[in-house]
Each structure stands twice: as structure tokens, then as C-alpha cells.
Amino acid sequence: MQRRSRLTDEAVDAVREAVDLIDLVSEHTKVERRGQRFVALCPFHKEKTPSLSLDPERKLYYCFGCGAGGDALRFHMELTGDTFATTIEHLARRYGIPLRRASGPDADGRPDRSERIQAALEAAYDFFRAKLRTEPVPQQYLQRRKVPSELISRFGVGYAPDDWRTMIEDLSRRIPVPDLESAGLIARSPKAPDRPYDRFRNRLMFPIRSPAGRLLAFGGRTLGDDQAKYVNTNETDHFRKGTLLYGLDAARRGIREQGRALLVEGYFDVLGAAASGIDWAVASMGTALTGQQVRLLSRYTDEVVLGYDGDRAGIEAARKAAGLMLEAGLNVRRALFPAGQDPDSLRLDEGPEAVRATVAEARDAVAIEIDDLPSRAELDPRLRAREAARVRTLIDRVGEPIARRGYFETAAERLGVKVDVLLRESAAAAERPAAPDSPEPAARPRPPVTSSIEEQVLRLTAAAPDLRGIEWPAPDAFFDPALRAIYEAMREQAQAGAERIDSGALVDVLGRRRGTDNETDRPVDRIAGLLLQRSSAFSESDESELRVSLAELGRRFARQRLNLLAREINRAQREGDMETLHRMIEEKQQLSRQLYRQSGR
Ligand SMILES: [Zn+2]
Known part of the structure; x- marks a missing residue:
């Protein structure tokens, strides 16, 4: 095992300081000078004329073709699949930066926990792959399902043998047992806790990777009659299923080339799609699609084709997924698979x-x-009303106003009512506070509409020549975590009296952050697009748009907070919690007055 040091902020800063973006990019693609900027053919999507823009000063890149963007560290991570830590080490060696070790429990240079887990997962991967090559059971199974051997290698499918201790006995010679346990590869029974056993037995093993290709976990499908058809490595801080999409690492390039992604349910659907020539499919891994998965996908494309099963449950799941994705500003299409068919079974049945x-x-x-709405010929008015309400809530989630209006018009025609009826109902629903018995509010509420207004505010703030006298709403007004971090840093500069944003200092502050979600969502990568997209001068209308948008963000947050307060006041009343009740009623009145004043201006 390689001895590695832990990364300090100073080390990250030193590497970011030393790295030469143009030199780094030139290694992979031809770079040309254009005035202050540099341009290059984008290595992340196929193109004939250069749309990758490089800013050597702030060391940022942004592709106008596919939207890839970030700092020099991100560029290296995207191209190589290296982790943040490995990237720093690689670039430190390349630019001759000595990495000093951090003080702390790992100051002796022992690899840190995440590196030990990584080593355990990689060892297990090699083990499962080797077993697949020698065992007849999984080979016969894959043959029956007509999975081409090229795909078995591309997706790294392996096999966990039908035994309790084969893996642990093999791997524990190289990997400490506690590391295998932290990686979620072994389990212990309460009856014999000192005798750990293999968690995966007689299962086909699918490696689950980060978008950059780092191995994070496994999903195992039973080849026997185990009750649990699918089992994952258990969730750790290293692996949270709802934040990842299976197959995204392999599909990234295809998604960018196609300009869209096919979203399916399971591992075999991704393989089945690939075997059908669709190398731009990803899977939500069986569970309901999460907001985090949607945000992850929206970083790679703005159009998603839903390829769920054609049965009742699949249609229901597709409807829910469509709502989430519309809210995130994605265009959503649905592939209509026959009832009981998913992409893989259709391939086997019909090619x-x-x-x-x-x-x-x-x-x-x-x-x-x-189209599924009951037509005007349907006589039962209550049925029509119920169906109309269902479709209206879906249309409400379409962020783009012209498209939303168009959908309402089509729906009204179909139902045989005036479009105003639907629009009034939609407006009324937006004003209504949430019902008191609706589910408890999440810690941080989901964005109600596309977050593009957040990006617009940041873009304008970065370009504004005079920030004095502008009112800055609290950072909570931003729902997107990466954009919120950028806003916080900008707001700090403005409130410290800066006349305009110092984007170099901003990039420095944000560039140190690793981001959440397995390093996929670093604020500095988002700011690259915001800073490099804008070239024209800041006009007076930009100035007023900035003020209006900031105020709108503040109001959006206030409205949402009001909804939450209404629910909480209700709860406090039920529970007789008078102190909380008074405090919240006061806040509610204050907020209402504030909203009223602003809308009256
Ligand atoms: Zn590109």
C-alpha cells in the first residue's frame, strides 16, 4: 500500500497556485489564443470547431457546447477519473510541490479512512471479476440473458461465490478486516460476532461508481432463490445510494454527445440499453428517484427520456420522476414500453x-x-375534475412560462373548459398554504421551480460595476447548495464594502472546497460557467434586473417560510406549545407585512 499524506488547505492552495491551466489542457487537446482568452476543442464532447473557453488568469474552463466547466483540478478529475486527493497528489508531483502532512491522528502518514475503504473496494472488485471468469453459474446466467462479453468487461460485472467465507479468507491476507467491514463487504451475526462472513453470496456484482469513475460500492443480484433479489453495500458516509446514478461514469460521454440521457430503473436495464446501442443510459437503482439524483443528471444534460417499465407501478414511478425533473428545469420525455416490459426484457423478446x-x-x-385526460365526451364531471387536478399539478411544475401556458391551453381544450379555469385554479393552489396534515417539512425544502434565477443573480452580481446600496437577502434564499456557497462568498465581499466582486479572490475561496455528493458539486465548478459565459458590458437594464431578481429570491424564500410557519403553527396549536406558537405567529406577521410592502412597491 502506498503511503500517503493527508491534504491540508495549504497543500491544496499551493497546487492551485502552481498549476498552469493552459499547459494542463494542451496535453489533451490543441489550444489556440484568442485575445485575452484561449479556446480549444472540447475533450468532453465531440466537436469540429472549438467551444472550450479557457481563462488562464483565474484558471477556469467552460465549454459552450456541452456545459462542462470548472477549475484546473476539475479538469484533471474529469479526464482521469482521479479523486480530489489523488488529483492534488498528482499535480503536486508534476509541479514540484512538497506535500506536508497534517497534524492529527493520521499524522504518521497512514492512509486515511476513505483511502483504506477505497483499497478494500478495489481488492473486492478484482476478486469478483476473477470469480466471474472461473465460475460456470454466473457465466451461464449471463449467456441466458444474452449479455455481450464486451459489456460485462465495460461495466466490470463480477461474481460473489456461493459461500460464507471465500472472499474474506482471500482478501484478509492483503486488506485488514476492519477495512473490509467499513467498506460494507462483510457482515457479522449477533450470535457469532467474532466470526465475520461475506455479505454477498451467489450474486452477480455490479460496481457502482462516482461520475468521475471512482468505485464507491456494489450492487448484488442473487442468482439463487434469496428473498432479497438485490442487495447493496450498506450506506456509509462513503456511499449514499440516493446521491448516485448507476452507469453515469460510463454514459457521461454518450449523454453529452446525444444531448440527453435515458433514465431506467435497474442495472440490467442499463446493460440492456447499451446492448441495444444506447450508451447514454443511467439507472436510479431501484429506489424512487431523488432530488439529488435529478440535480446530478441536470449537470450533464437538459433532456431526459424516462425508460421505466410499462406496468402500473412503472407508470406511477415515471409520473413522480417527471414531476421532480420538470421542477429542475429539465425537458422530460417518456418512452412507452409495453406493459410488463422494461428495456432489457424488450431487447430479449423483440431485439x-x-x-x-x-x-x-x-x-x-x-x-x-x-392526452390521457378524459375527453369532453366523458360524462362524469367529478372524474374529469379529479384528473384535471392531477395534470394541473404536473403542469405547475414546468418552470418555463411559455411552455406552461401552452400545456394549460392544450389541457383546457382536451377537457372542454376555458383555459382561465385551469389558470385560476393553478394560481389559487400557489397561494394556499400547505394542508396541515401534509408530510413534515424536510430539513431543507426542495426548490419549487428551476433554479435559473439563482444563476442569473450570481452572473449579474459578478459583472456589476457598483454593488453599493444593494440589499442582499439571506443565503437561505438560494436552494441549490453550490450556488448558495457562491452567493455567500459574493455577499461577504459586498457587505465588506467592495464596489465590485473580486472574482479572483472568489475563485480562491471556493476552489479549496471539495463539495458534497462525492466531489461532484464543487462551487468553483459552477462559478466557471457563470464567469466565463458573460462577455457583454453591464447595462442599466442588467442593474435593474439584478435588483428585481434579488428581491424575487427574497420573496420566494419568505413565501416558502410562510407555508412552513403555517404548518408549524398548526402543529403547535394541536400540541398546546404556546411559547413556540407566539414566536411563530409573530414571525409570520412580520414576514407577511414585509411581503405586502414589497409587492406594493
Ligand atoms: Zn464540451
């Missing part, structure tokens, strides 16, 4: 052409719902 055709014919997800 890869059938899968390609079904995906190619995918239709706008909202339009499908509108």
Missing part, C-alpha cells in the same frame, strides 16, 4: 431494434398526461 425504436419515439411526458 435491440425494438428498444431503439421505443426510445426514439419517446414523447413529451406532460403531453402524454394531457
